[in-house]
Amino acid sequence: MGISILKFISYFALILLCVFLCSPSVIADGHIKEKPVSYYTQIVPILKRSCQGCHHPGDPNGDLIVTSYDELKRGGMAGEAIISGKPDDSLLIELISGDPPAMPQNQEPLSKEEIDLFRRWILEGAKDDTPADADVMDGENPIYTVPPVISAxxxxxxxxxxxxxxxxxxxxxxxxxxxxxxxxxxxxxxxxxxxxxxxxxxxxxxxxxxxxxxxxxxxxxxxxxxxxxxxxxxxxxxxxxxxxxxxxxxxxxxxxxxxxxxxxxxxxxxxxxxxxxxxxxxxxxxxxxxxxxxxxxxxxxxxxxxxxxxxxxxxxxxxxxxxxxxxxxxxxxxxxxxxxxxxxxxxxxxxxxxxxxxxxxxxxxxxxxxxxxxxxxxxxxxxxxxxxxxxxxxxxxxxxxxxxxxxxxxxxxxxxxxxxxxxxxxxxxxxxxxxxxxxxxxxxxxxxxxxxxxSVPIETTASEEVTLAVSGMT
Ligand code: HEC
Known part of the structure; x- marks a missing residue:
């Protein structure tokens, strides 16, 4: 009896483990709900890699800027590229999904999974989940090899x-x-x-x-x-x-x-x-x-x-x-x-x-x-x-x-x-x-x-030390 309970528990654990490992979903109300797509962690990296090069503020193609959420939502020459809740009406989806897709222009098309992320993100309301402290650079201190000009x-x-x-x-x-x-x-x-x-x-x-x-x-x-x-x-x-x-x-x-x-x-x-x-x-x-x-x-x-x-x-x-x-x-x-x-x-x-x-x-x-x-x-x-x-x-x-x-x-x-x-x-x-x-x-x-x-801690890099050593020798 003791053994069978143990067995039962271990089976149960295995099933639980499988549910958690096999999908990123969470279980609630007996339904399997998929986690909403995150603009900040899932969409932005794709935009940066495949779109930003031609859609940045300096020279935005089609007047579309993708470097900020607000700009992306504002859309481009043809108007809004994203219609919240309506992926099928969104120009952005149309352009990334054709065969071959129009965007990213002359580049490797987005994968099916990536297109799906965009679709779901728009379907779920195209929300901006950028955290308030996202503007901190990974908490890392800048490294200086030369003195910076002090401006304030x-x-x-x-x-x-x-x-x-x-x-x-x-x-x-x-x-x-x-x-x-x-x-x-x-x-x-x-x-x-x-x-x-x-x-x-x-x-x-x-x-x-x-x-x-x-x-x-x-x-x-x-x-x-x-x-x-x-x-x-x-x-x-x-x-x-x-x-x-x-x-x-x-x-x-x-x-x-x-x-x-x-x-x-x-x-x-x-x-x-x-x-x-x-x-x-x-x-x-x-x-x-x-x-x-x-x-x-x-x-x-x-x-x-x-x-x-x-x-x-x-x-x-x-x-x-x-x-x-x-x-x-x-x-x-x-x-x-x-x-x-x-x-x-x-x-x-x-x-x-x-x-x-x-x-x-x-x-x-x-x-x-x-x-x-x-x-x-x-x-x-x-x-x-x-x-x-x-x-x-x-x-x-x-x-x-x-x-x-x-x-x-x-x-x-x-x-x-x-x-x-x-x-x-x-x-x-x-x-x-x-x-x-x-x-x-x-x-x-x-x-x-x-x-x-x-004003800042200055680090001499290995190459600079070499340069110093070499110039010291000559
Ligand atoms: C190599 C440059 C290039 C890349 C990379 C690129 N685009 Fe474009 N994009 C363009 C050009 C050029 C236009 C204008 C097309 C036109 O006017 O015919 C444009 C237009 C658009 C438009 C229409 C804007 C409007 O309102 O007229 C959307 C939406 C768009 N791009 C989305 C994207 C997305 C999303 C990506 C990344 C997956 C991407 N683009 C990557 C060059 C690029």
Missing amino acids: LAYSPDGTSLAVSGVHEVLLYDTKTFEIKARLVGKARRITSIVYADAGKVLGVAGGSPAQFGEIQIWDTATNKLTKAIRSTYDTIYGLSFSPDTKRVAIGSSDKTVRVISITDEKELVKFDNHGDWVFGTVFSTDGSHFVSCSRDTALKLVEVDTGSFVDDVNSSNKGYGEINAIARHPNADQVLSVGEDRIPRLYRMFRQTRRDVGNTDFNLIRAYEAQGGSIDAVAFSADGRKFAVGSSAGEARIYNVADGKRLASMQGDTVGVFALAFHPNGTQLATGGFDGKIRIFDANSGQQLNIFM
Whole structure:
């Protein structure tokens, strides 16, 4: 008896094992249900392998882009290529299933199983099951063999972290030990802006991969987890800023637009296309009702957020000030500091008090400061709004009094050019970064260099070691 029960159990186990091994199905309600097809794990790999080469944003054949779910769903020249729930009405199915199939054009047709996956995925509603943290690159840290150019820096509002741009990542340094605390790895290759918001609870990052996509990343600073990755435009984006309530972000782009995007639902609220060239910076007014954007077209434009309508030219660009590379808003006033090609930092009031005149006088100008040794790429206010710092292509960083324009300190901030700088929130230190990939920390009062370190861990590859050894021998 004991034996027969054992036998029974083992038979039963065998049957169970067989059910699980022989099919990927799950048993429920006595029916065998097939697991729904996953867009993320099953469809995307096929699109990448067989379709993306001819249907990417750079030059989409038939106007169809398959590199993002939204684009794929939008369809191409002939309209929607996918009709949810209706594979037989979907152009995509028609084109991949003919004999020979029209797509992928001039290439190995998809297998019967792959076509079936597409059919089932569409039949099941063509859903996007991409996980929220899919934009993290397999959790692996990028490896550097050469120093990266530093394009963005930010201190956390509590002063404990310094966030530094790397390639595909933002590195968080402890401001006491200058050791790496965390590496926030994402999909965007280039990082152009790093901004703390919501009293430091949130870290916003903007950048992108050239000619592919622009990306805004929202990180939770308590867990160092990516909570949102919002794609916008097909190129790197610049000049991220948060609305005062931290519900919206504004960005500039190489497609000459400024966009305001609502963070929770990722809706594009404003697409402002009044600039004539790349837009490098955005700032919101203190009440969040307006933003100012700056561009290579030399203009600073004031725009109403709710309507997206152009309100005013803040500067008078007929004065030939040159391309504007960056702007910073005064921490507690509607004033914007603009820097760029003509080497002179200029402080403007955002809202006009005097009517425009025929001569187009630069009426909003509060003060023009000392010219720098090269074009200016970086600008930052101290948290109390009393000082500002600029970094130039002369490799120098300087600190000034906002009120009277007095120069307070001059520092060698990089060997070639300073592209990023940030004040410690208590105003005593200034961090700079630029072409040589090194972070320099200065005493903001004396200008004395307190620390210097490479922004990322650099690995010498075996071949480089060989090269070094060989060159050492000759
Ligand atoms: C070698 C290049 C190439 C590859 C690879 C390729 N396509 Fe295409 N595809 C084209 C071209 C070219 C057109 C435009 C055809 C035309 O206008 O006659 C097109 C058009 C389409 C269209 C119609 C778009 C429209 O609205 O007009 C769909 C759908 C499509 N392709 C799907 C796919 C899928 C799915 C794959 C991968 C399985 C794929 N293609 C791979 C070149 C390619």
